[in-house]
Amino acid sequence: MSKQGHTILVVDDAPANIRLITSYLKNQYRVLAATSGESALQIIKKQNTDLVLLDINMPGMNGFETCERIKSTPESQSLPVILISSSVDEDSVKKSSTVGASYCLQKPLVGEDLLTNIENLLSNK
Structure with a gap:
């Protein structure tokens, strides 16, 4: 499947971050x-959807809870999730792994690094 055939869902409560x-x-x-x-x-x-980029700090259901729900549903449990946050610490990384995320990345995101992580996950699907 070509890259163009993959669909990525970007989840963030800040429209500027989505853009x-x-x-x-x-x-x-x-x-x-x-x-x-x-x-x-x-x-x-x-x-x-082939991959989810998910902000951790959102009102209502945060990124950890959302990832947990994605991974607990049989239809989406194999869906790769990358959690993103403006403040990533050791606890965030551990919790990301616990809820089933593939990576936990810090904002601001660097385009090339983000694309490399996405390509790695999609090539393993």
């Missing part, structure tokens, strides 16, 4: 966006 991440991805991937964990779960149910 920035989308600008890194839009030439290589189909990009969907959600501004909450709840809406992300609905999109995953309805759309064929």
Whole structure:
């Protein structure tokens, strides 16, 4: 499958962050966006999604809870999730692993690094 055939869901409560991440991805991937964990779960149910970029610090259902819900659903448990946050510490990394995330990356994201992580995960699908 070509890169263009992969769909990535970007989940962040800040529209500016969604726009920035989308600008890194839009030439290589189909990009969907959600501004909450709840809406992300609905999109995953309805759309064929290959990977989720998920902000940790969101109101309502945070990124850890959203990732846990994604991984506890048989239809989406194999879906790769990359958690992102402006403050990543050792506890965040441990909790990310516990809830089933593949990576925990710190904002601001560097486009090339993000693309490399995404390509690594999608090539293993």
